Amino acid sequence: MLGYPRIGPRRELKRALEAYWDGRGSRAELEAVGAAIRERTWTRLAELGLEGLPSNTFSLYDQVLDTSVLLGAVPERYQAAEDPYFAMARGTDGLAPLRMTKWFDTNYHYIVPEVGPDTAFELDAAKPLAELRQARELGFETRPVVIGPVTFLLLASALDRLDDVLPCYEELLALLAAEGVTWVQLDEPALVADLTPEELAAVRTAYERLGARSARPGLFVASYFGHLGEALPVLAATPVEAIGVDLVRGGLDGLGALAGKTVVAGVVSGRDVWRTPPERAARLLSAVREQAGRVVVSTSCSLLHVPYDVEAEPDLDSGLKARLAFAEQKVAEVVELAHTGLEDGERVARPRPDTGTLARPDAGPLSGPLSGPLSRPPAEPVVGGGRAPYAVRAAAQAAHLRLPLLPTTTIGSFPQTGELREARAAAVAGRLSAADYERRVEGEIERVIRAQERLGLDVLVHGEPERNDMVQYFAEHLDGFAVTRNGWVQSYGSRCTRPPILHGDVSRPEPITVRWARYARSLTDRPVKGMLTGPVTIVAWSFARDDLPLRDVVFQVADAVREEVRDLEAAGVPIIQVDEPALRELLPLREAARAGYLEWAVAAYRRATSGAGDRTQIHTHLCYSDADQILDAIDGLDADVTTIESARSGARLLGSVGTFERGLGPGVYDIHSPRVPGVDEVERLLRAALRTLPAERVWVNPDCGLKTRTYEQVEAALANMATATRRLRDELAGAGR
Ligand SMILES: Nc1nc2c(c(=O)[nH]1)N[C@@H](CNc1ccc(C(=O)N[C@@H](CCC(=O)N[C@@H](CCC(=O)N[C@@H](CCC(=O)O)C(=O)O)C(=O)O)C(=O)O)cc1)CN2
Numbered sequence: 001m002l003g004y005p006r007i008g009p010r011r012e013l014k015r016a017l018e019a020y021w022d023g024r025g026s027r028a029e030l031e032a033v034g035a036a037i038r039e040r041t042w043t044r045l046a047e048l049g050l051e052g053l054p055s056n057t058f059s060l061y062d063q064v065l066d067t068s069v070l071l072g073a074v075p076e077r078y079q080a081a082e083d084p085y086f087a088m089a090r091g092t093d094g095l096a097p098l099r100m101t102k103w104f105d106t107n108y109h110y111i112v113p114e115v116g117p118d119t120a121f122e123l124d125a126a127k128p129l130a131e132l133r134q135a136r137e138l139g140f141e142t143r144p145v146v147i148g149p150v151t152f153l154l155l156a157s158a159l160d161r162l163d164d165v166l167p168c169y170e171e172l173l174a175l176l177a178a179e180g181v182t183w184v185q186l187d188e189p190a191l192v193a194d195l196t197p198e199e200l201a202a203v204r205t206a207y208e209r210l211g212a213r214s215a216r217p218g219l220f221v222a223s224y225f226g227h228l229g230e231a232l233p234v235l236a237a238t239p240v241e242a243i244g245v246d247l248v249r250g251g252l253d254g255l256g257a258l259a260g261k262t263v264v265a266g267v268v269s270g271r272d273v274w275r276t277p278p279e280r281a282a283r284l285l286s287a288v289r290e291q292a293g294r295v296v297v298s299t300s301c302s303l304l305h306v307p308y309d310v311e312a313e314p315d316l317d318s319g320l321k322a323r324l325a326f327a328e329q330k331v332a333e334v335v336e337l338a339h340t341g342l343e344d345g346e347r348v349a350r351p352r353p354d355t356g357t358l359a360r361p362d363a364g365p366l367s368g369p370l371s372g373p374l375s376r377p378p379a380e381p382v383v384g385g386g387r388a389p390y391a392v393r394a395a396a397q398a399a400h401l402r403l404p405l406l407p408t409t410t411i412g413s414f415p416q417t418g419e420l421r422e423a424r425a426a427a428v429a430g431r432l433s434a435a436d437y438e439r440r441v442e443g444e445i446e447r448v449i450r451a452q453e454r455l456g457l458d459v460l461v462h463g464e465p466e467r468n469d470m471v472q473y474f475a476e477h478l479d480g481f482a483v484t485r486n487g488w489v490q491s492y493g494s495r496c497t498r499p500p501i502l503h504g505d506v507s508r509p510e511p512i513t514v515r516w517a518r519y520a521r522s523l524t525d526r527p528v529k530g531m532l533t534g535p536v537t538i539v540a541w542s543f544a545r546d547d548l549p550l551r552d553v554v555f556q557v558a559d560a561v562r563e564e565v566r567d568l569e570a571a572g573v574p575i576i577q578v579d580e581p582a583l584r585e586l587l588p589l590r591e592a593a594r595a596g597y598l599e600w601a602v603a604a605y606r607r608a609t610s611g612a613g614d615r616t617q618i619h620t621h622l623c624y625s626d627a628d629q630i631l632d633a634i635d636g637l638d639a640d641v642t643t644i645e646s647a648r649s650g651a652r653l654l655g656s657v658g659t660f661e662r663g664l665g666p667g668v669y670d671i672h673s674p675r676v677p678g679v680d681e682v683e684r685l686l687r688a689a690l691r692t693l694p695a696e697r698v699w700v701n702p703d704c705g706l707k708t709r710t711y712e713q714v715e716a717a718l719a720n721m722a723t724a725t726r727r728l729r730d731e732l733a734g735a736g737r
């Protein structure tokens with residue numbers, strides 16, 4: 001398999017990281033936890049019978065950041081920091097972190113490499129060598145995994161530096177060869193997107209050159225998240241010995257070009273939690289064997305994107321559980337398929353390993369997630385929606401809400417304190433009664449409302465204290481979803497989610513958020529906005545059934561959200577925010593499929609929101625910096641106000657949203673970093689926004705929700721945000737507005 005979860009089966013790494021960051025633990029303690037996780041992983045994989053064990057798939061924060069360090073791309077300004085690695089990842093008091101963004105179409109986030117014309121690449125192979133040696137001491141021979149040069153430079157937007165970076169890779173190959181390493185895995189997921197002729201030429205140059213070295217391990221170039229397309233024949237013509245293909249998403253086209261190569265056949269999906277239908281896998285493996293020199297059975301991508309172990313889920317329905325495979329089960333499938341997985345039933349002449357207790361549950365034949373016609377017919381699109389044109393709505397809302405110029409607001413969540421999480425854990429375990437838990441939530445809502453009043457914010461939120469997560473919470477209250485107890489998947493750094501499992505038809509048995517919105521409203525005279533997660537995001541951050549088109553699944557969720565919007569409005573909530581931070585995430589990696597996706601994704605959002613009256617102000621929130629590509633779609637959502645991440649990339653974003661005709665809140669506070677932005681900094685970002693947008697339509701808000709921050713940080717940052725806003729308001733008033 002191409003990579004493995006590394007947060008630890010009980011999130012040991014998360015705890016160790018957070019202890020280190022808070023000064024409760026030492027760097028040595030953190031390293032020891034990492035070493036223990038790696039040891040456990042190799043031991044387990046070997047027990048499962050996996051033959052090709054990878055190393056260097058562990059990371060203390062992110063594998064792309066590790067690659068920046070490997071290649072010496074550590075910007076000067078971080079070099080003097082006490083811990084440059086975490087300074088790049090998270091920032092320090094005086095230093096903003098590097099940008100963070102989504103890893104292809106996943107909910108994993110990587111640290112964007114900063115490579116300029118002057119970046120002096122210099123190999124620092126300490127990490128891969130240390131992992132290799134640790135594995136050896138434990139008796140395991142491993143295949144080091146590093147991100148390949150083309151993907152690394154494409155992520156850095158610096159492909160022009162290829163000639164300068166290749167010597168580092170050459171040196172790495174020589175070092176690994178000297179260590180006696182026989183294979184190295186170079187990850188090149190960027191090759192499954194549309195590539196320009198220059199980019200294809202870079203693939204050729206890179207692998208011709210690396211392949212030409214005499215003292216080197218075998219080169220295994222791993223592609224994933226789609227089909228290699230035009231890059232396939234290019235790669236095939238280079239001397240690399242092995243090529244990994246994602247047969248779950250990519251299919252068999254063009255594999256004839258790989259005749260002399262080892263094909264690492266990704267037949268077990270690393271992107272879902274369903275067991276692999278054995279007939280489908282066998283068919284694929286047989287087809288590959290006819291075309292390729294040698295076939296290696298593998299996962300379609302790293303297993304980083306799935307939880308560790310189905311067996312850690314005592315509460316899951318046994319019928320559902322029997323259909324599920326997490327990382328351990330998927331590795332067991334790979335091993336099983338390698339021994340029996342050919343269509344003609346021919347056995348590979350190798351002894352079968354003892355998979356012990358980790359063999360699949362005996363639940364009858366493997367099949368897809370669902371069998372039988374369980375579903376409602378696909379929903380009919382809601383045509384046009386019931387809402388008046390924006391100008392009409394805006395006037396109705398202005399009269400109703402009476403907001404000042406440059407209204408201030410937040411994105412929804414307030415800090416999830418330790419006490420709150422403990423109370424929720426106690427309630428789940430039955431140690432705290434439902435009534436007591438609800439009182440705790442109400443207490444927290446009151447605290448959040450009072451804090452916002454004190455800070456002088458204009459549109460208040462209730463703070464989302466009742467939510468463990470913006471997707472899991474809704475999944476827990478909708479039929480058709482199951483949630484896990486330990487199914488954690490890393491999202492970034494120490495932050496994890498438990499993606500719900502969407503296995504059946506979706507419906508909303510009763511209102512979900514209304515009682516909390518009502519309670520919040522009862523505490524204040526200021527407008528409070530209701531807070532919902534949008535249908536695309538709920539599905540994107542769950543593991544969705546794959547027996548229905550994604551569009552139909554999203555529409556089912558949209559109908560449930562629509563009911564909730566209606567109920568909030570009926571309860572008198574004047575502003576309703578429906579978040580779609582994952583709208584961009586599901587954008588197909590290839591251009592040809594994008595318009596089709598955006599059309600139904602936007603239709604789903606409108607279906608969810610268009611039941612609201614004109615006087616109800618609909619907000620949406622998106623948080624990624626590269627919104628440029630989908631601006632028309634964001635516009636198509638037809639939300640009255642859009643709040644969007646921009647603190648770290650303001651200028652670029654503002655350049656493209658200048659034409660946006662409704663309310664817009666470009667984020668002025670980067671909430672992903674513990675750093676508190678100063679008044680001047682916020683003011684500068686606001687001034688930049690006011691240069692491109694008319695003041696009447698500008699909102700003032702952070703980049704995203706505040707749940708990962710502390711109250712101390714949040715209150716200081718929001719106070720600065722409010723002060724900067726007042727300065728600009730006064731200035732605009734003085735200028736005769
Ligand atoms: N699903 C999802 N994807 C997203 C985001 C998001 O908010 N949700 N935001 C963007 C960035 N990604 C993020 C992902 C996770 C978190 C995050 O804060 N995760 C929390 C866990 C959230 C959660 O499920 N909390 C539960 C469980 C908390 C917990 O750990 N409880 C303890 C016990 C209590 C304690 O002692 O603290 C335990 O179970 O052991 C709860 O609050 O109930 C974390 O890693 O710390 C933030 C952003 C993009 N993708």
Ligand code: MET
Nearest residue numbers: 411412413579581705706
């Ligand atoms: C990842 S987008 C988060 C939006 C959500 N309303 C929050 O504030 O947490």
Ligand SMILES: [Zn+2]
Nearest residue numbers: 581623704705
């Ligand atoms: Zn957000």
